[in-house]
Amino acid sequence: MLDVRGLRKVYEGSGRRVEAVRDLTFTVGAGELVCLVGPSGCGKTTLLRCMGGLLTPTGGEVLLEGRKVTGPPPGTAFVFQEYGRSLFPWMRVAENVELPLKQKGLGKARRRELVTDALESVGLADAAGAYPWQLSGGMQQRVAIARALAYEPRVLLMDEPFAAVDAQTRADLEDLVRGLWRERGMTILFVTHDIDEAVYLGERVIVLSGSPTVVREQLTVDLPAERDQLHTRVAPRFAELRTHVYEQIQAAKRGIAPQDTPETQDALAKADAPPKRDALVKADVPGDPDVRTDPPPSR
Amino acid sequence: MRHLLLRLGYALALPAVLVAVWWLASDDSTDVYRPPLRTILETFPDVWTGDRLRSDVLPSVLRLTGGYALAAVAGIAVGTVIGSHRRVRAVCEPVLEFLRAVPPPVLVPVIMLFAGIGDTMKIVVIATGCVWPVLLNTVEGVRAVDPVMAETARSYGITGVARLRHLVLRSASPQIFAGLRQALSVGIILMVISEMFAASNGLGFTIVQFQRGFAIPDMWTGILVLGLLGFFLSVLFQLLERRVLGWYHGRRASTRRSP
Ligand SMILES: Nc1ncnc2c1ncn2[C@@H]1O[C@H](COP(=O)(O)OP(=O)(O)O)[C@@H](O)[C@H]1O
Ligand SMILES: [Mg+2]
Numbered sequence: 001m002l003d004v005r006g007l008r009k010v011y012e013g014s015g016r017r018v019e020a021v022r023d024l025t026f027t028v029g030a031g032e033l034v035c036l037v038g039p040s041g042c043g044k045t046t047l048l049r050c051m052g053g054l055l056t057p058t059g060g061e062v063l064l065e066g067r068k069v070t071g072p073p074p075g076t077a078f079v080f081q082e083y084g085r086s087l088f089p090w091m092r093v094a095e096n097v098e099l100p101l102k103q104k105g106l107g108k109a110r111r112r113e114l115v116t117d118a119l120e121s122v123g124l125a126d127a128a129g130a131y132p133w134q135l136s137g138g139m140q141q142r143v144a145i146a147r148a149l150a151y152e153p154r155v156l157l158m159d160e161p162f163a164a165v166d167a168q169t170r171a172d173l174e175d176l177v178r179g180l181w182r183e184r185g186m187t188i189l190f191v192t193h194d195i196d197e198a199v200y201l202g203e204r205v206i207v208l209s210g211s212p213t214v215v216r217e218q219l220t221v222d223l224p225a226e227r228d229q230l231h232t233r234v235a236p237r238f239a240e241l242r243t244h245v246y247e248q249i250q251a252a253k254r255g256i257a258p259q260d261t262p263e264t265q266d267a268l269a270k271a272d273a274p275p276k277r278d279a280l281v282k283a284d285v286p287g288d289p290d291v292r293t294d295p296p297p298s299r
Numbered sequence: 300m301r302h303l304l305l306r307l308g309y310a311l312a313l314p315a316v317l318v319a320v321w322w323l324a325s326d327d328s329t330d331v332y333r334p335p336l337r338t339i340l341e342t343f344p345d346v347w348t349g350d351r352l353r354s355d356v357l358p359s360v361l362r363l364t365g366g367y368a369l370a371a372v373a374g375i376a377v378g379t380v381i382g383s384h385r386r387v388r389a390v391c392e393p394v395l396e397f398l399r400a401v402p403p404p405v406l407v408p409v410i411m412l413f414a415g416i417g418d419t420m421k422i423v424v425i426a427t428g429c430v431w432p433v434l435l436n437t438v439e440g441v442r443a444v445d446p447v448m449a450e451t452a453r454s455y456g457i458t459g460v461a462r463l464r465h466l467v468l469r470s471a472s473p474q475i476f477a478g479l480r481q482a483l484s485v486g487i488i489l490m491v492i493s494e495m496f497a498a499s500n501g502l503g504f505t506i507v508q509f510q511r512g513f514a515i516p517d518m519w520t521g522i523l524v525l526g527l528l529g530f531f532l533s534v535l536f537q538l539l540e541r542r543v544l545g546w547y548h549g550r551r552a553s554t555r556r557s558p
Contacts, residue, residue: 052454078454085447090469090546099465100455133550151455 001030001187002051002155006060009046020046022212024060030154033181033188035198038208039249044191045081047213048159051189052078064155074104077153081160083141087132094119094128097147104151118150119143121183122176138169142176149180156188162197171229174201178227195249199223199242200232207245209252216252219245334516339523342516347524351505356524359502362418363490366425370482374430375475378437379467388438399435403428403485404492416497424493429482436478440471473547476540483536487529502528 007024020043028034049055051062053072062069080086087096101111119125122142162170198205202221209216322336414420452466494503509518
């Protein structure tokens with residue numbers, strides 16, 4: 001469905017040269033929900049913008065259904081981190097959701113149907129006539145999600161969509177995204193710097209290294225499809241997986257090369273050995289305030 | 300209802316005081332050039348008859364409307380082009396700064412040379428004066444379009460005319476309106492000045508005529524009419540602005556409440 005091959009992006013300008021992404025290769029299958037996790041500043045947004053056709057890569061390519069992405073593809077919708085700046089403040093909620101559909105050339109009746117349905121899906125049917133700035137942050141991000149849903153995308157790209165909302169809203173929104181994914185069968189690539197969120201949401205987690213950015217590991221999340229905030233997060237398997245991802249990111253920050261064969265189950269077996277885990281957690285690592293590192297049974 | 304009355308009270312308080320002061324201070328004036336307000340008001344209905352409104356106020360208002368509309372359309376159009384292209388901006392900016400620095404009334408004799416002394420000249424004078432605030436504010440507004448919104452529009456295929464209509468112009472509209480507001484006062488001034496230079500009718504012309512004929516109270520009534528016209532246009536402008544920029548004022552109020 002989505003193929004990223006040898007992607008590299010170097011920003012150049014005003015004498016500074018930033019290699020945001022060095023060499024990324026991975027695949028997202030049709031109908032998959034994949035979470036991409038990596039430390040802040042490692043090029044996640046850059047990667048997503050390349051995948052959405054908003055940015056031209058310096059090297060490598062992105063293929064959507066076998067075709068090379070050169071501009072924003074029609075079947076792809078984007079949910080930005082900055083929800084407050086992504087909705088048009090001069091339009092009411094329903095108009096915001098409807099605008100891309102108008103552009104798509106859909107008829108009025110069909111547009112209304114899609115808008116109503118999308119707003120209902122995110123629980124905002126009552127807010128159709130409100131302006132975005134009259135809503136809370138979480139509600140605004142719901143509107144942005146509704147806009148993406150109404151667009152009927154085959155691929156949904158989400159860039160740290162819940163980084164700026166409070167914990168309770170965040171939990172609700174996570175469940176919303178999982179629910180929508182199971183209901184609608186879209187392909188979702190969800191970017192986050194929150195390890196718990198990545199493991200809770202994803203069917204698969206792709207761990208990026210710190211810059212120079214490469215794929216450090218890909219990990220299948222073998223939690224049951226039916227997940228809920230209360231039970232999933234205290235399940236032993238959840239703790240194992242998040243600990244493993246956490247270790248990978250910590251190691252990445254210290255520049256240790258990944259294991260020779262980043263075979264998921266293999267690596268996990270090693271991660272299970274208690275002494276090693278302790279050593280890693282206690283190790284003197286420069287703290288990254290953006291990576292949430294609360295102890296496993298956090299909720 | 301009470302709220303409305305209170306607001307009306309606030310709005311009218313200061314004008315009432317000023318008129319009262321004028322009235323009292325001028326009541327026993329024997330100076331020919333500063334007649335009592337009472338005399339001016341008594342003269343008013345005699346001077347500003349329906350005929351006169353039609354023959355002098357209407358032409359002025361039409362010229363103002365024409366010049367202002369021309370300036371608004373040209374200013375927004377050219378401003379949008381300059382604001383959206385970095386290269387065009389780099390080329391145009393110095394020239395714009397120079398042209399803006401020329402005081403518009405100076406243009407009247409120049410424009411008379413090639414536009415004659417008819418209505419065209421007056422409309423062109425008003426337009427050339429009004430266009431700068433609109434143009435420069437539009438450039439700033441268009442430049443300041445939020446990059447996240449621009450990217451959102453792009454990712455949803457909102458390009459071309461739709462992008463201009465739903466994103467660029469709407470996002471720049473607070474600045475555009477600030478420019479239009481400045482242009483309105485510039486426009487009224489230029490309307491009067493251009494009519495003082497060479498004209499056979501219009502408010503500016505009439506006021507100068509009265510002054511030359513030593514009809515001093517009549518001249519003062521003309522100035523009152525000008526003031527009222529300016530006030531009326533400003534109220535009209537505010538009504539329009541409240542409609543178009545409702546979202547902007549609402550958002551500002553809501554961010555002030557919760558910083
Ligand atoms: N437009 C840009 N110009 C120059 N450097 C940029 C630009 N955008 C991002 N970068 C740099 O690229 C790196 C990756 O940024 P980003 O993709 O936003 O990371 P993330 O989303 O993972 O936090 C950062 O070092 C950032 O400073
Ligand atoms: Mg980012």
